Amino acid sequence: xxxxxxxxxxxxxxxxxxxxxxxxxxxxxxxxxxxxxxxxxxxxxxxxxxxxxxxxxxxxxxxxxxxxxxxxxxxxxxxxxxxxxxxxxxxxxxxxxxxxxxxxxxxxxxxxxxxxxxxxxxxxxxxxxxxxxxxxxxxxxxxxxxxxxxxxxxxxxxxxxxxxxxxxxxxxxxxxxxxxxxxxxxxxxxxxxxxxxxxxxxxxxxxxxxxxxxxxxxxxxxxxxxxxxxxxxxxxxxxxxxxxxxxxxxxxxxxxxxxxxxxxxxxxxxxxxxxxxxxxxxxxxxxx
Amino acid sequence: xxxxxxxxxxxxxxxxxxxxxxxxxxxxxxxxxxxxxxxxxxxxxxxxxxxxxxxxxxxxxxxxxxxxxxxxxxxxxxxxxxxxxxxxxxxxxxxxxxxxxxxxxxxxxxxxxxxxxxxxxxxxxxxxxxxxxxxxxxxxxxxxxxxxxxxxxxxxxxxxxxxxxxxxxxxxxxxxxxxxxxxxxxxxxxxxxxxxxxxxxxxxxxxxxxxxxxxxxxxxxxxxxxxxxxxxxxxxxxxxxxxxxxxxxxxxxxxxxxxxxxxxxxxxxxxxxxxxxxxxxxxxxxxxxxxxxx
Numbered sequence: 172x173x174x175x176x177x178x179x180x181x182x183x184x185x186x187x188x189x190x191x192x193x194x195x196x197x198x199x200x201x202x203x204x205x206x207x208x209x210x211x212x213x214x215x216x217x218x219x220x221x222x223x224x225x226x227x228x229x230x231x232x233x234x235x236x237x238x239x240x241x242x243x244x245x246x247x248x249x250x251x252x253x254x255x256x257x258x259x260x261x262x263x264x265x266x267x268x269x270x271x272x273x274x275x276x277x278x279x280x281x282x283x284x285x286x287x288x289x290x291x292x293x294x295x296x297x298x299x300x301x302x303x304x305x306x307x308x309x310x311x312x313x314x315x316x317x318x319x320x321x322x323x324x325x326x327x328x329x330x331x332x333x334x335x336x337x338x339x340x341x342x343x344x345x346x347x348x349x350x351x352x353x354x355x356x357x358x359x360x361x362x363x364x365x366x367x368x369x370x371x372x373x374x375x376x377x378x379x380x381x382x383x384x385x386x387x388x389x390x391x392x393x394x395x396x397x398x399x400x401x402x403x404x405x406x407x408x409x410x411x412x413x414x415x416x417x418x419x420x421x422x423x424x425x426x427x428x429x430x431x432x433x434x435x436x437x438x439x440x441x442x443x444x445x446x447x448x449x450x451x452x453x454x455x456x457x458x459x
Numbered sequence: 460x461x462x463x464x465x466x467x468x469x470x471x472x473x474x475x476x477x478x479x480x481x482x483x484x485x486x487x488x489x490x491x492x493x494x495x496x497x498x499x500x501x502x503x504x505x506x507x508x509x510x511x512x513x514x515x516x517x518x519x520x521x522x523x524x525x526x527x528x529x530x531x532x533x534x535x536x537x538x539x540x541x542x543x544x545x546x547x548x549x550x551x552x553x554x555x556x557x558x559x560x561x562x563x564x565x566x567x568x569x570x571x572x573x574x575x576x577x578x579x580x581x582x583x584x585x586x587x588x589x590x591x592x593x594x595x596x597x598x599x600x601x602x603x604x605x606x607x608x609x610x611x612x613x614x615x616x617x618x619x620x621x622x623x624x625x626x627x628x629x630x631x632x633x634x635x636x637x638x639x640x641x642x643x644x645x646x647x648x649x650x651x652x653x654x655x656x657x658x659x660x661x662x663x664x665x666x667x668x669x670x671x672x673x674x675x676x677x678x679x680x681x682x683x684x685x686x687x688x689x690x691x692x693x694x695x696x697x698x699x700x701x702x703x704x705x706x707x708x709x710x711x712x713x714x715x716x717x718x719x720x721x722x723x724x725x726x727x728x729x730x731x732x733x734x735x736x737x738x739x740x741x742x743x744x745x746x747x748x749x750x751x752x753x
Binding site for chain 1: 630
């Protein structure tokens, strides 16, 4: 086999792989659209935003299908968790690289990797039997947006911590030497040199943790209370789109089932928006 | 792009997910199609063989799984596959042929006359409170007032001054249907503080919150209460919520556990249902805190 035929073969194999990967996403979207179609046909888009409540029925005419409170619920839980976890994760990575003694750093890193490996249902269970009763003592019912944010933060913390760790490790040593030569303090080096140099990696970490926060289901289902309402305080129970699907899918029929696929479609939309926003910000700020 | 240096790790994660998804995706349909096939050579008198797919109510599933294990021992050629997903799924699967037998934690409705229901046991639904809650009994109209938000504090019911945490079930659960039907409420009227999925989550929510009120299957509740979990089963109309009162038919909030088949079930399905209704499995029914039929 000559070099050129090998090359051509490789190119085709790679093309096939790329098509397969792309096709999976396309197929999922097509499937979602097909399953959501009956509800969209029988109820129409508008009712998912203007109906008075979420009380689905297998016949669209007999139910109400407002998804807006769940869109807000998902958004608040995600935003809260990202706001809590990002500084914690980045600072813990900074601690690892610039403050922790070598011996400790190794164990600390293993510990965070362990945290990343715990299944979400374990976090959820812990939240349900420990965290929720604790919050209930302060402000009933305990199962709330706050509990969701707390659990989500713990769950996405390892993602951002490990990504930030990798990003900081990739900052060229010459930068550090230069900063040392200038006589910068450790904090000055971190703030003025390391973090700006690592921001592309940090940004990727934020996108990944946000994606995980949006998609998380089991833990959220157990601690958030699942009441369909737009929260007015941190102590209000919420239902996220993912929890809605998990709670009702097994029991849903007809237009109700189809409406759950509409919530899946909305979730997909939220993620598309997130990726688009990330792309936009990423081009402008990080690589510009 | 700078972030490219992180791609090996992401690649691994993606690969793992792909494998996982492929595993899940291919598993379920195979079972479903295998279930549709009728067992070969299952003439009367001949040794039974084949695969029996049973899906539906999460209340009936543990019982069916136990009965299934014993049935498999009696007939080594038979495999019984029990999957949960709610009564609606059980009825849908039995009708659509995705399952040989559906499980429902209720009697069949009038619009389900195309199917056959075979009751195998009874179960009751009861209201539960935390053990430390001083309230000992609630009248029907008080429960309705609590669930519709007209009474929001325990002090109005003779308890301490604390807001009531109302625990409701998610749409579609048969426990919810039975509860709403009995108290003549609509789900739109209910002002819930927490919405839960299965019975176990209901028990956990009430034990974690002394001011909560919830309702779960009596089997689950009595099991929890007799195993040191701090919950209290409320009596209804003066009748104690217990296995016994469900059995003798005095407890008002009770339901039959039903196996559902098409009008003409397969020989294997018929044999399983006959076995599930026989005295040989009464000990299993009792073990799960359900009530056997006589």
